[in-house]
Amino acid sequence: MPLTINHVLAQIRAELDLSSATEEDVIAEIRTHLEDAVDAARAAGTSEEVALLKVAEKFGVTEVGKALQDVHLGWESTDAIVATILPVLGALLLRWLVFDPAGTALGWQVVLNRPAFWLVALVMLLLPLLQWRRWRYALIVWGLFWVLSIIFVIFPAASYWQGGGEICVYPCS
């Protein structure tokens, strides 16, 4: 099977583990470079397949992929940390609003009357509308935050109704 630019790009992509947006950007830039280099080699009289072999060798496919991964990894990790901080801060803020000082959600009905609770909840719901390069990590944290929030609110609520309107610690005796 003759070597194609897509094969060369696949080898480089195999070395990358970055966000899809960054990978697409890097690959698009390299594709243009390879196309320019092949065009120049062909204009000099080299056949297309030989031209691409020479271009790929001169480009340094595997080592370039590894070097690009190293350059972007630190940058992307920072993005992930920054993106993840928002849901974590929101979770801490909501926890502070929902739970009483004893660390239980027994007074959860009171929370529903607090505008601050609804404001924070609304901001947290809209958070995925933000665009971050490593947002998928933040989405996991965001999802986990909501699952835990729902569990912590539903259990005391269930206890409340199970106890005939009396607040009790779940499971009610």
Added chain:
Amino acid sequence: MSLRDQMRKGSTEILILSLLADQPMYGYQISQELAQRSSGYFDVKEGLLYPTLHRMQQAGLLQSQWQETETARRRKYYALTAKGREVLADQASEWQEFMRHLQAMLAS
């Protein structure tokens, strides 16, 4: 790694900065200009320019912009930032001082 390779590696950044001081360029153009202006001395593995370019952009020395050409081929052009120009001036001064001292040492 040979002395020549070490020197080339250490000077890649200032070479790119000095090339882009004239005009914005894309990766392939930079590699060709490097090879042409140095008569092949700085004819390095072309792909290794990209990690350097991206690192320099992250450091705020360069900014990039995609542009579409007449052939509908999209190219990412790199240009110096104000910080990049400052670093170029500093590094050029450092290199000249280094070369002056080295030549003095070799002459003695």
